[in-house]
Amino acid sequence: MEEVKEMNLADIRKLLKELLIESLSLEDIQPDEIADDEILFGEGLGLDSLDAVEIVVLLQRNFGLEVKDMKQGKEIFYSIDTLARYVYNNTRIK
């Protein structure tokens, strides 16, 4: 988790894409096929509520971040970009 503090936003986006593909078994998708601003849920990447819980676990395991407020979660989980900004901002506070 320490090395995340050294990463820039682009690196975090790349790492998140790889983690999402692995954790959510998105086997048919390559990391570069996910656009930074692509909507993750619903009509975008097509993720669902169980995937949301999986992302909560992913953030906790890999970055030590806890998302407890689901309202906040909706904004954070909007796209790779919003997720990456959340990780970037919160890992630096720690």
Place this chain on the structure above:
Amino acid sequence: MFISGIGIIFTRGRGIDSFENALMQGWTDPSWTDSFPAYRVAKEVLSDAALSKKIRRADKFSKMAVFSALDAFKDSGITLNSNETIGIILATAFGPHTTTFSFIDDILDYGDAGVSPTKFSNSVHNAAASYISTVLGSCGPTVTLTDFSYPFQNALLLAESWLKEERCKHVLCGCVDELSVVMEYACKMKMKTAEDGKIRPFLFSDCPVSVLGEGAAFFMLSEEKCKNNYGEVSEIKLFGESKNNPDIIIIDADGMTGDESDYEKISNTGLPLAGYSPVFGSMKIGSAFNFAAASLMLKKQHVYRCPVLDNHSQMNLCSSTSETNITGINCVRICRSDQISIINIKK
């Protein structure tokens, strides 16, 4: 009860044609990992673009179950009317234990708040049957059976009762089991592994050798004879003597149930004897694969050469692959001397 379709996933591929090819081809060397032989199912066999969205979250155990069940359904050629239901019975000895152990490991590593919900849902024994039911859009009865001795036999008995009770016209009935590091470790410690990778079903040893296998075998079982018919299951005896006089006896001896000396008594009838476990590996659900071999033999009127012929008792083994004229086969499994199970299939 008629066998109208078969679906199989095993070490040498997917589908009943792959299985028949393997029976024709005979014994092949298992894969070796750290000097441990096993008949593993390759990852490539478990991808299916048409199903990738529906079973995205499925683990290996569930994928093997779904693919073989779906193949059995397709092989039958049966199309269901809107008011018809199909039953699903999945039998297993160990269930999705790779996922279960991984889930437990995650609790230890990350705490209970840090474990994957998908892993949890896949660790439940009934997950695989649920995936099958979802993929088929089935609204019929669905059950998962767990049994260490006679999983397939118990599943067949249940299927027979569902069909008799007219709960459904067809039942997809099958078995699935997977390999894992834990399973391999347990077998290394507790069992005798064949150092040359060959299971020897006809040595009737009290300390037989095994080579672990994994896979799934499903059967579409129908109340009435369908266009695609492999044969009729005329008798399922868990304990007791068979009423039928078969042309061939297939035994499940594969080193997984300990002492195999009792197979000698039941095999010593002069009738041609076969056993195909060296093709697919040692499994508690091996009966389903031998049952598939028997079904193929009856449909194609073909006898397949036993893959490993080592035999000290002068048994009359099926020693060549050839055309034949057979009307009945008994599939025999013995877990204890007082518990002999016999499934009779007729042409």
